[in-house]
Amino acid sequence: MKTLQVDVAVIGAGTAGMTAWRAAAREGARVVLIEDGPYGTTCARVGCMPSKLLIAAADAAQGARDAASFGVHVGGLRIDGREVMERVRRERDRFVGFTLRSIESMPEEDKLRGRARFVSDTVLDVGGHTRVEARAIVIATGTRPNVPAQYEPLGERAIVNDDVFEWHDLPESVLVLGAGVIGLELGQALSRLGVRTRIVQRSAHIGGLRDPLVYQSALAAFRNELDLCLDAAILGVRRVGSEAEVRYQVPGCAEVVERFEYVLLAAGRVPNLEGMGLENTSIKLDERGRPLFDPATLRIGETPIFIAGDVNGILPLLHEAADDGRIAGRNAARYPDVQAAERRAALSIVFTDPQLAAVGLRFNELPPDAAVAEVDFADQGRSRIMLKNRGKLRVYAERDSGVFIGAEMAGPAMEHIAHLLAWAVQQRLTVQQMLAMPFYHPVIEEGVRTALQRLAGEMAE
């Protein structure tokens, strides 16, 4: 077995790991980046990018359907599944190509292929062929889809997001298990692309929404176009020929037995931690089996080990993974001189239609005396003009200081509105300072102004 001595070893060449490698190298550390699976990152290969490509095709189909409401008739709609998937894969490969080029540009001696396993706090076994001795180690191993054992009898008829982006054609039917972020994004896209789609959710939650009024308005919008079964129990699944048969029940309704070409498991993601030899380290785990760490430094307890990206379970989003990588990489290189980092305002966006988003504090995190106000997009000028007048924006402020602390929303162009509001949260602007900013006419931001005016009124009372 070969022995490699480095300052920092980074496990996982995803977004967090690559950023950690770069940050540590910038500090002058000798770093090795260890990867077991394919290079290219979850985001580019099977996550953010291919899912948004599929959604873009679905939006085009929906745009053609909606055109008639404007008096614009585009003729018979024909969706060519092979062409749709060919573009998704082609553009996906292009994005993956950029990541691969970034990996290729790293010095060969900084890259190591194989599965990393802890031998101690500072020693790793990589693929049984190399012993890596490091002053500090960054775990950036990401997550993988949760595959409940109940679905194993379905064989290749039970699929996860990774499989969707390898399709060469669209299937006839899909049951989507889970109405979280992935279930809603992919479920709505497939439905709009003409796939018979049913989304089955075991609870009443959808898309991670917390504010009850935003939730109600989003649910009404989705119910208008999607087969969405909430609080449903899956009673059994079996494989029948080339189909998956699913038996499920929604409270108050009779049991349903239906067949689908695929069951898409969108039932959350689990951290890639097992089999890593954590028991050989002094890492302490929480009740869910995740390492206990300091979110400000990403250091695990008193160990020289750091944890970055989706695997740490804070906010499993791309920009957070990149920030984590920077913090963990720098702290690992400077270890034991570890510093707390400033985090950005929380921002998350779900690319459904209507789009869902949250910034700053969530509704369930608000102080008891927070001021809350809202605007409904049903009668909002610009939203109506575009026939996108669905959803609701709720805004939150600290009552005493008037500081804007968060918002949750469902509606048109929320990806942009959410950025605007996240920047205001991070700048700790007051509602009055926000209202002093310019607002054009007629734009969706005028809806934001209405909500803020109501929030100011609510605080004045």
Ligand SMILES: Cc1cc2nc3c(=O)[nH]c(=O)nc-3n(C[C@H](O)[C@H](O)[C@H](O)COP(=O)(O)OP(=O)(O)OC[C@H]3O[C@@H](n4cnc5c(N)ncnc54)[C@H](O)[C@@H]3O)c2cc1C
């Ligand atoms: C369908 C989908 C859509 C998404 N859409 C968005 C979006 O629109 N916007 C957004 O912000 N986020 C989105 N995300 C989330 C985003 O993709 C993740 O937050 C991000 O990719 C996480 O990066 P990471 O570096 O933590 O993990 P990864 O990129 O998964 O990297 C982890 C790496 O570690 C390797 N590894 C694991 N164990 C070991 C080991 N023992 N030894 C060696 N290597 C190991 C893995 O092979 C992998 O390459 C989406 C995710 C999915 C699944």
Ligand SMILES: NC(=O)c1ccc[n+]([C@@H]2O[C@H](COP(=O)([O-])OP(=O)(O)OC[C@H]3O[C@@H](n4cnc5c(N)ncnc54)[C@H](O)[C@@H]3O)[C@@H](O)[C@H]2O)c1
């Ligand atoms: N637009 C984006 O930024 C984007 C898009 C996709 C994914 N992501 C990231 O990926 C993360 C994971 O997404 P996700 O949709 O997998 O997780 P999620 O937590 O959003 O949703 C998982 C859903 O599966 C259900 N579920 C869990 N176990 C189940 C079981 N055994 N049977 C039936 N249902 C079950 C849960 O009730 C939940 O609704 C998100 O939290 C998000 O951070 C982000």
